[in-house]
Amino acid sequence: MLKEKPKLSFWQIWNMSFGFMGIQMGFALQNGNASRILTDFGANVESLSWFWLVAPLTGMIIQPIIGYWSDRTWSKSFGRRRPFFLGGAILACTALVLLPNADKYTSIFPALLVGAGFLMLMDTSFNISMEPFRALVADNLPESQSTIGFSIQTALIGIGAVVGSFLPWILANWFGVPNNLPNVKVQPNVVYSFYIGAVVFMAAILWTVFKTKEYSPQERIDMGIIEPEKLKEKFSIPMTMWKLGLIQFFSWFGLFCMWVYTTTALREHTYGLPTIDSLKEILKHNPSDQVALSQLALSENLGDWVGILFGIYNGVSAIFALLIPIIAAKIGKSKTHMCSLIMGGIE
Numbered sequence: 001m002l003k004e005k006p007k008l009s010f011w012q013i014w015n016m017s018f019g020f021m022g023i024q025m026g027f028a029l030q031n032g033n034a035s036r037i038l039t040d041f042g043a044n045v046e047s048l049s050w051f052w053l054v055a056p057l058t059g060m061i062i063q064p065i066i067g068y069w070s071d072r073t074w075s076k077s078f079g080r081r082r083p084f085f086l087g088g089a090i091l092a093c094t095a096l097v098l099l100p101n102a103d104k105y106t107s108i109f110p111a112l113l114v115g116a117g118f119l120m121l122m123d124t125s126f127n128i129s130m131e132p133f134r135a136l137v138a139d140n141l142p143e144s145q146s147t148i149g150f151s152i153q154t155a156l157i158g159i160g161a162v163v164g165s166f167l168p169w170i171l172a173n174w175f176g177v178p179n180n181l182p183n184v185k186v187q188p189n190v191v192y193s194f195y196i197g198a199v200v201f202m203a204a205i206l207w208t209v210f211k212t213k214e215y216s217p218q219e220r221i222d223m224g225i226i227e228p229e230k231l232k233e234k235f236s237i238p239m240t241m242w243k244l245g246l247i248q249f250f251s252w253f254g255l256f257c258m259w260v261y262t263t264t265a266l267r268e269h270t271y272g273l274p275t276i277d278s279l280k281e282i283l284k285h286n287p288s289d290q291v292a293l294s295q296l297a298l299s300e301n302l303g304d305w306v307g308i309l310f311g312i313y314n315g316v317s318a319i320f321a322l323l324i325p326i327i328a329a330k331i332g333k334s335k336t337h338m339c340s341l342i343m344g345g346i347e
Contacts, residue, residue, distance in 0.1 A: 005142040005215075005223060010152075015211035016140060017153040019085055021160035022204025023130050026092055026122070028164030028314065029197045031259045032307040033190055034119055037100055039276055040185050041112040045264045052260050054120040056252070062127040070132040079214030081132035081139065088129030089205035095122035096198040100186040129205065139214065151322055158318020160204075165311030167193040169304040179304060180297040182283040187300055247341065254344070262309070266302045273299050 008016070035048050043051065070084050078086065095118050098105070102115035137149040171177040171189040179189040215223070267273045273295050282292040320340075328336040 005140070007142060007145055008140065010148075012212075013141070013145070013149050013152050014156075016136060016208060017133075017149070017156050018211070019089075019129070019205040019208035020133050020153055021156040022089070022201035023092075023126060023133070024157045024160030025164035025197050025204075026096060026126055026201050028161045028307075028310065029096065029167065029194055030119070030122060030126075032165050032310045033168065033193070033303075034099075035260055036263045036303045036306070037102075037186055037190065038112065038115055038119070039264065040187075041102060041115045042110070042277060043112055044275075045261070045268070048260050048264070049256075051116045051119060052256060054116070054123055056256075058120060058124045059127050062124055063131045066128055066131040067135070070135065074217055078209065079212075081136045081214065082209045082212070084132045085129050085205050086209055088125045088127070089202050092122060092125035092129060093198040093202050095119075095125055096194045096201065100191040100194045103185045136212070136214075140212075147325060151325075154318055154321040158315060158321070160200075161314035161318070162311045163200075164193075164197055165307045165314060167196060168307050172301075172304055180293075180300045182280055182287065182293065182296055187303075189304070247337075251341065251344070263303055263306045266306065267299050271298065271302065273302075 034052070035043075038048060038051055039045075066084055070081050073080055073083060075083050099115060099118040099122060102112075102118055105114050133153075137146065137153060141149045168179070168187075168189045171192055172179040177189040177192055179187045181187060268275065273279075276296075276299060279292050279296045279299065282289055283296065286292070324336060324340075327339075331339075
């Protein structure tokens with residue numbers, strides 16, 4: 001007789017999902033500040049999209065590979081998914097520390113290219129840690145607890161995203177960390193935000209690694225779970241997934257426009273400010289230029305404010321995600337998805 005997966009307590013599910021908070025905090029720091037940092041290193045607005053191509057490209061390449069190997073991995077010490085959590089976290093934290101300091105490692109290559117390389121490492125590492133997390137819920141929870149499992153995961157994602165987005169503004173406004181120095185490439189409040197993000201990322205992943213148990217291959221067999229390498233069915237993608245893929249293809253256009261260009265749009269179009277490079281060049285020759293100093297302060301404050309805006313949308317998204325099961329029960333999943341897309345497009 002096949003065993004059933006035992007039900008987990010609230011705190012067991014919380015511990016299992018806690019690492020996702022750190023991952024999402026890292027993503028929030030990247031989404032809110034990567035364009036700002038690359039601009040500080042000399043990127044112009046026309047070239048930003050090229051640097052951001054690393055995100056979808058690494059996701060397309062890394063996620064299927066990590067998914068494949070994590071399905072077929074077993075470590076007596078760390079289990080099935082946790083080795084990937086830990087390995088990705090080490091690389092991600094390294095990238096979080098190095099990216100805002102790319103100008104200090106430029107003996108051969110320009111800071112902009114070094115920064116782009118660290119951005120690629122960061123996004124690759126996030127994908128290494130993130131991909132197995134979704135599978136962990138399905139691995140460990142019985143079907144009756146899958147909804148609460150993903151709800152807790154969604155709540156932790158929201159917390160990580162909001163805190164990560166707000167962090168540069170919090171450091172500048174609550175703790176007095178400078179955010180408008182004329183003689184630095186990346187402002188200290190952004191640099192320290194990435195340091196804090198790295199610490200939280202690693203701590204959250206370690207919490208999940210050491211507080212979560214995974215079922216061994218023999219236990220999975222006893223539960224009647226067929227391992228991927230034993231499946232003989234022909235690989236196929238359901239038509240529903242093709243439809244969702246097409247929708248996601250167009251949805252991501254808007255998301256990437258927002259992540260890539262929001263900071264520059266506020267600085268140069270909404271407020272008509274000069275580029276950061278030109279302001280710093282003026283102050284290099286005339287440090288007491290009051291107009292340039294005030295414009296630099298406003299420009300950096302706007303960079304922090306972008307984090308606030310991103311934090312708000314992440315918070316609203318997390319709350320709405322918790323309501324989706326209730327809404328879907330009343331109007332159906334497809335109509336819920338359609339309404340969500342319409343609201344996102346209007347916004």
